[in-house]
Amino acid sequence: QVQLIESGGGLVQAGGSLRLSCGTSGRTVSDYTMGWFRQAPGKEREFVAAIARIVGYTYYADSVKGRFTISRDNAKNTVYLQMNSLKPEDTGLYYCAASTWSAPTGNSGNYNTWGQGTQVTVSS
DSSP states (O other): OOOEEEEEEEEEEEOOEEEEEOOOSOOOGGSSEEEEEETTTTSEEEEEEEEOOTTEEEEEEETTTEEEEEETTTTTEEEEEEOOOOOGOOOOOEEEEEEEOOOOOOOGGGGOOEOOOOEEEEEO
16 A cells, blocks of 8 residues: 655745645555645645546646646656645645545545645745
8 A cells, every 4th residue: 555755844934835745655656646635723624736647637726726736756756736825824734645536536535545744834
């Protein structure tokens, strides 16, 4: 079973950028549909972005469209989330997840493997 290890979180001012990384412990990243989710304190986990297995179609939540970009590096078996123009409301614990679905899905129930999360804090 694939194991996911996130990195790249931190503290940034509003308007700044961060890039999150998620490694798939040597398993072929393009075999999985990969997603990023986030959870703010006191709120439910919400979908951020996904990239489909094999063909790499992408799908974004409306709240991040145009600011965030999900991508993958097959040679490094890593998925990235480039976050630009960050806002305080982007603050949360960001999780990477893997699914065997063929389409990029925003339903957390379709993902069966999750990372531990990496904290992103955006100050105003």
